[in-house]
Amino acid sequence: MLPEFKSIFDLLKAFPTEQSCIDHLERLSWNGNPVSPFDAVSKVYKCAGNKYKCKNTGKYFNVRTGTIFDNTKIPLQKWFLALYVFSSHKKGISSHQLAKDISVTQKSAWFLLHRLCYAFDHPNFKNTLGNIDVVEIDETFMGGESKNKHSSKKVKNERGGTMHTQQPVLGMRERNGFVIAQVVPNRNKETLLPIIFDNVEQDSKVCTDEYTAYNDLKHIYTHNKVNHGAKEYVNAMAHTNGIENFWSHLKRGLDGIYHWCSKEHLQSYVDEFTLRFNTRDYNTQGRFDLILSAISNKRLTYQELIK
Incomplete structure (x- = not known):
């Protein structure tokens, strides 16, 4: 059993070597019984160098195969440190700051953070709401208001007026419980x-504001x-x-830490804050072990991320 870690100093003592990281990852993923990602x-046969062989397919694998760590050149110690900071800091961490903290390029840090966000999209983190507690439902807008933008950045409509360009996000929170938040294209009732x-869940108690799209609830x-x-x-x-x-x-997290994000990646940032909340x-x-235990079948390539 590992000693409990409550700080970065404790984390480094718990995982002093790359092998200690691999051993911990194997315990969480397999609990002593390696499972082939191919079948x-x-x-499964254990081989040298932390490798395993799948008998039915003849393929070799390790505990990182098919996960967000697959084919990574960054040591697991740096991944663990990034995950610790990313999951425990209430408002997250920017890729520029993480790049300095773990000594990688900003591009690598950005990709690393998005891989961690990608792992958050896991069934273990999904819940239906209601039946027991009241569910509060509301929507918000992300991004700067058009009236506050420089004239060169304002989007004009066909009549020459300024278009509303903020991105709506729908949120549902079980009172004193879980939150589900999803980026939506619009606020029409057909969407929400x-x-x-x-x-x-049906027959739950829900609370909303007076927005008419909710009337059919x-x-x-x-x-x-x-x-x-x-x-x-x-x-x-x-x-x-x-x-x-x-x-x-x-x-406050997006404004204070990330400052800005594109609409294409907004859901990833929403998922990040949702899981921490x-x-x-x-x-x-x-929290560290919960996220680390849910990384299977979540490989993400750089080209998939930026396409």
Whole structure:
């Protein structure tokens, strides 16, 4: 058993060598019984150099094969340090800062961080909401407002006016519980309602603001509203303060650490903040091991990331 680590100093003591990182990864991934990524039912032979051979396919593999660590030239010690900082810092870390901290290029650090974000999209981190607690539903906009942009960066419509270019994000938070957040193309009810139906169990209690796209929720759920337009923020048990609390974490993190992100990568950043928020009650090592145990079948190449 590893000693519990609560700091970077403890982490470095727990994983002093590359082999110690490999051993820990094997314990989390296989629990003493190596499984071939090519044929899960195949017998496996242990070979030299931390390699294994799949009997049915004749292929060699190691614990990194088919994961976000596949074919990486960066030592696992640096990956572990990056994961520790990335998962425990409330607002994350920029690729420029990480590049300095672990002595890699900014491009490598950016790719590394996106591989970690990619691993967050795992069934272990997905939950349906509702039935027990009230689910708060709200949407927000990410990105600067057009009125605040330089005239050369404003997007004009066909009439010469300024177009709204912020990206909407839909959020659902079980009161005092998990958050699910998804980037959406628009705020139409045809877009929002199917996502809500997929993630919030029927007959749950839901709270929203007065936005009309939510009116049809009353047919599936017990629907309560607060009228933000009338400066009403709490109506008995109805409020959306919980999901708005998550929006504040997300926006302050993006503004303060990353400063800007493209619409193409926004969902990855949303997933990053969602997982950290959903594991807020975990201790540092528990969150670290949770993420590290869910890296299988998540290989991501650089070309796939930037395409």
